[in-house]
Amino acid sequence: MRKTDTHESPAVRARGITKSFGDVVALDGVDLDMASGQVHGLVGPNGAGKTTLLGLLLGLAVADSGRLEILGTPVGRTLAVPDGVAGFVDGPGLYPSLTARQNLSALASLRRHDAGPAADVGDALEQVGLTDVADDRVRGFSLGMRQRLGLAAALLTRPRLLVLDEPANGLDPAGKHHVHRVITGLAAEGTAVVLSSHRMDDLAALCSDVTILATGRVVFSGPVSKLAAESGELDYRLLTSDPAAAHRLAAETPGLRVVPGGDPGRRADAAAVVVRGPVEALDELVVRLVGAGVALRELGPVVTPLEAAFLALTGTGVETGVETGAETGVETGVETGVETGVETGTVPAQTDQEDPR
């Protein structure tokens, strides 16, 4: 088993990466650092540049400008798949007329000469929970099964950097369990894993670090724990035995505000009360509810802290009841810009107008 060596060169080191397609700027001065053994999340709204960045890491494209080092080796200006890198973007590439085993065997045959002794196809299928359908044609596979097979294909080459684009798409709970187990297992062995996802629960469960992209620029890069702190005040949803009393008590609790109209992201529920405020004020409300003899049946954030931070940082949280930094006074970095040297866990704060270029 490979051990994580913190003294090794970083798995990925990118500085000032820019990539355009015609008039469209997909990446604009992106910096990224990833250590070996780290599971790094890449999130952002649609069109933020996630897939382009993952494509650069896989060697499917070259940057227009900037410096990129993968596994300690600088990437040149020519198309070349970096050694030790595996993964997929825009879904795994699978051939529907071949069986799952044939797909993996072909890949193993293509890569075996280069990657040393490849993992056994059967082992890879077992790791992702597809042993029972190994000899079925991929044509009949669900999206989730294809995702897992794509992951198995990446495992065959024993990568040191694994690049996954939306690996959780279409996964059922069992599939999700398999994928999470494989990813955490690889990271424990020292493989750096970078994955893009729109599912914040997956990111929260898997990633130690996260980079948020918006319109091709990094708006946050750092530990997940720090990102959660960026979310500011959250909306919480309460279900009680007496909604009217809960509404009255929430209104009377210092520091709390009752959000009119309830939770815009859910179906109307007259029994639910949505409040906004700091955690301390929420604690006080719970005490008052219990004191008044109102049973508390459910209490939770309308959106997770991670999702709230994402929405706030990308400026897309208005409709979902998440306050942006401008409203709460929290520095969220919504004012995106190209920073000249992102430090891990910082939020770039320069605006477009301040861009020195």
Place this chain on the structure above:
Amino acid sequence: MTATVTEPRAGARPAPVLHGYRFELVKLLSQWRIRLLLLACWIAPAVFVAAVSLQTSLPADTVFGRWMNATGWAGALVVLDFSCSWALPLLTALVAGDVFAVEDRLGTWRHLLVAVRSPRRIFVAKTLASLTVILLLVAGLAASGIAGGLAAVGNRPLAGLDGHLLAPADAAGTVLLAWACVLAPTLAFAAVGLLGSVALGRSPMGLLMPALLAFALQLAQLLPLPVAVQLALPSHAFLAWRGLFTSPAQAGPVLIGLVVSLAWAAAATALAYRLFLRRDFTDLAYDGSGRRVVAAAAVPLAALVALTVGVIAVATPATGSGIEKGKLQGSLATAYAHLYRLQTQELHRPEVTEAQLGAAASCDKGGSRVADEGPGNDWRCVVSWRLPGATAVGSAIYQLDVTADGRYVADGDGPKEVNGYFQVRTPNGDAPNPLWQFDGNVDLLTSTTKD
């Protein structure tokens, strides 16, 4: 930005071509369409030839079709003629025309690039794999047609396109040589398929390119084009093999057809290679239908045609349509003499040789107001001959339908005792009078002095 592709840096070795080739072959052979094609090519010709050879009504409009119940080798040549018209361009379209486009449809280019790590090797592997499948299909057509004919009719002598009889062994060799010759134009159309597949991506036009090209060229070959233009077309070798069935063989058009076809194969493959290496695989909007791509593929091939026309016009003696009165008279007289000898044998008359007959022909096209040259169905010829010991000169009239590719059908127009329709009892059963209707082939390249 369109990235320039070069070999990966040291340490990231691409997959060996052999591994990529094997993978591409597995992918192709796992498709139901390809499996059905293989099955059809290895079975259908045998069934067709066997069934038709046993009928009294034969496909006389196809070269060698009228001999299908006389020898098993004729069936293989009917299959060859049909394949050259339709089957081979369609097969190349379905295999080579899809081998690159299928990755666009499945969205697997990125996966393949990550796995193989060399666009060059991907191109080579895909090209070799598709050519392998095409060769398997062609081999199936040939083997199946031959097997069906030999099983249904037998290994008997074959009358060539000048009427001379090829012994079974010679017929076998020449039939196999003819099939080998059409591999060159098949390669040319396969290369056009590769080019279409690369240039047009998931567009169905890429798949149809070889078939459309074949259709356009067939239309062109119906026209009375100058012989230099006809020979410069990549489809000419699909017709030139007929010249192998005369004595001596019409080697000039065959060789030119092979060279032109191979030049097309090389040029179209090189263009496909160039376009493939220039493609930006990260551009998800790529559909290959850009005008620049089409121009980059079509313009060089048009230039190749122009260049070939020029070279052939300068380097060969052929002028005009290549169909001249003198050539036609010589060809008809030769074929008549050979077939007269065959008729004599079948009617159990005294043996006579072609030299003794001294057959000659006099042809006229459309009367005195029409120049005696070029294709048309208005050629009228009188063949004269003399039997040994006889003082009278025999004569027979033929109406000739001459096509632009040099093929003609001679239709006997009397006297009916010589070239009319009647059945002749042969050792293998009754057959039409061999002098009634027969096929011939004019060498478009040779030059004759005008009569």
